[in-house]
Amino acid sequence: MSFDAVVVGAGPGGAFSAYWLAKNGLKVLLLEKKRLPRFKLCGGCLSARVVSLLPEGWQGLIKAVIREGTLGCRGEESFSLSSEKPLAYIVDRAEFDYFLVQNAQRVGVELWQECELLGFEEGERIKVYTSKGEVEADFLIGADGFYSKTADLLGYKKKKFFRSLEFQCLTNLKEGVRIDVGLVERGYAWVFPTNVGIASTGKENLLELLKDYSTKLGLKVEGKVYGWHIPYLENKKDFHAGRGRILLVGDASNSVDPLLGEGIYYALWGAKNAVQAILNCPNNPVEEYFRLSKPMIEELVYAGRIAKIAYRFQRFSYNWGKKGALKAYYRLLRGEESYKKLFFKAWLHLI
Numbered sequence: 001m002s003f004d005a006v007v008v009g010a011g012p013g014g015a016f017s018a019y020w021l022a023k024n025g026l027k028v029l030l031l032e033k034k035r036l037p038r039f040k041l042c043g044g045c046l047s048a049r050v051v052s053l054l055p056e057g058w059q060g061l062i063k064a065v066i067r068e069g070t071l072g073c074r075g076e077e078s079f080s081l082s083s084e085k086p087l088a089y090i091v092d093r094a095e096f097d098y099f100l101v102q103n104a105q106r107v108g109v110e111l112w113q114e115c116e117l118l119g120f121e122e123g124e125r126i127k128v129y130t131s132k133g134e135v136e137a138d139f140l141i142g143a144d145g146f147y148s149k150t151a152d153l154l155g156y157k158k159k160k161f162f163r164s165l166e167f168q169c170l171t172n173l174k175e176g177v178r179i180d181v182g183l184v185e186r187g188y189a190w191v192f193p194t195n196v197g198i199a200s201t202g203k204e205n206l207l208e209l210l211k212d213y214s215t216k217l218g219l220k221v222e223g224k225v226y227g228w229h230i231p232y233l234e235n236k237k238d239f240h241a242g243r244g245r246i247l248l249v250g251d252a253s254n255s256v257d258p259l260l261g262e263g264i265y266y267a268l269w270g271a272k273n274a275v276q277a278i279l280n281c282p283n284n285p286v287e288e289y290f291r292l293s294k295p296m297i298e299e300l301v302y303a304g305r306i307a308k309i310a311y312r313f314q315r316f317s318y319n320w321g322k323k324g325a326l327k328a329y330y331r332l333l334r335g336e337e338s339y340k341k342l343f344f345k346a347w348l349h350l351i
């Protein structure tokens with residue numbers, strides 16, 4: 001069978017890439033190895049700036065509107081700051097991702113679920129080997145997440161990532177999120193309205209820390225505690241763009257915020273860049289993809305600079321948050337500020 005493009009992985013990066021390709025007239029196959037809607041471990045927190053990228057109808061998926069943030073230190077002391085305008089929205093990832101896939105199907109994307117990418121062969125056209133047979137395409141987008149087979153086959157290795165644990169739990173936060181620093185060397189713990197978790201780049205015993213943290217906050221670790229990895233990008237070279245007519249998007253490309261591990265926004269942004277690159281330069285989209293992604297990469301690099309300082313001096317960061325940094329971060333979540341501006345404002349003591 002023949003397609004213009006094959007997209008691997010029906011998370012936000014893949015569903016969004018498939019949507020934009022089909023919307024621009026390409027014949028698209030979307031492969032997903034699981035049956036949809038599928039569980040995806042995630043806090044499900046969409047910063048308010050994501051909204052401008054989302055298709056109509058997403059509002060029906062909102063579980064909570066976040067208008068208050070609490071910054072804590074070690075699950076002990078904390079302070080809260082509210083915002084009139086929404087800062088973020090909590091969604092269920094199984095529902096959210098499936099909504100994006102259905103949106104792609106509506107513009108003609110063909111979905112093969114319970115179908116795994118097994119390999120590919122580059123040539124005049126790309127031969128794509130799947131668990132349901134062989135197809136041919138001009139372009140391949142690998143949006144197959146942290147353990148991306150596409151990235152692996154291109155020879156990329158993941159070097160920078162958070163290890164994370166999370167359990168689902170209806171917390172007493174209805175319109176708020178809480179983030180605690182000071183528990184791990186580089187990373188944080190969180191309480192969202194529907195889940196509690198911890199992420200770290202180090203080798204600490206995260207399960208013990210998560211249990212202690214939950215107990216301190218009066219939350220019971222109930223049900224299964226799930227673990228997954230979150231990649232991040234803090235240098236230009238961490239961006240795994242792909243090769244030739246094979247492009248990587250989302251976690252597969254490491255496009256995740258190194259400060260807090262926010263990945264959905266960058267998966268959607270990267271998907272738009274990848275599709276635009278294919279439309280602009282069908283013969284060598286990967287270079288164009290890199291060029292179009294420069295603003296996104298720069299944003300993540302500045303987030304990385306802030307992360308390095310914030311995690312090295314966690315007590316200072318906590319106090320700095322109180323003095324004004326949290327308020328400034330709210331502007332970023334709402335899309336009114338960039339990490340680059342935040343970084344320079346902090347440098348010039350304007351925050």
Ligand SMILES: Cc1cc2nc3c(=O)[nH]c(=O)nc-3n(C[C@H](O)[C@H](O)[C@H](O)COP(=O)(O)OP(=O)(O)OC[C@H]3O[C@@H](n4cnc5c(N)ncnc54)[C@H](O)[C@@H]3O)c2cc1C
Nearest residue numbers: 009011012013033042043044045117144145250251263264
């Ligand atoms: C504990 C945790 C909490 C998080 N919280 C947040 C948060 O609150 N907000 C936020 O923005 N980000 C959060 N993230 C990060 C976010 O989940 C990811 O960045 C985001 O899911 C990336 O989307 P993606 O489309 O690149 O990949 P994914 O969402 O991982 O989707 C990849 C898809 O590819 C499929 N796949 C994999 N291999 C194959 C194959 N060989 N063939 C076919 N299909 C395949 C998978 O089944 C999957 O459906 C969190 C991550 C973790 C682990």
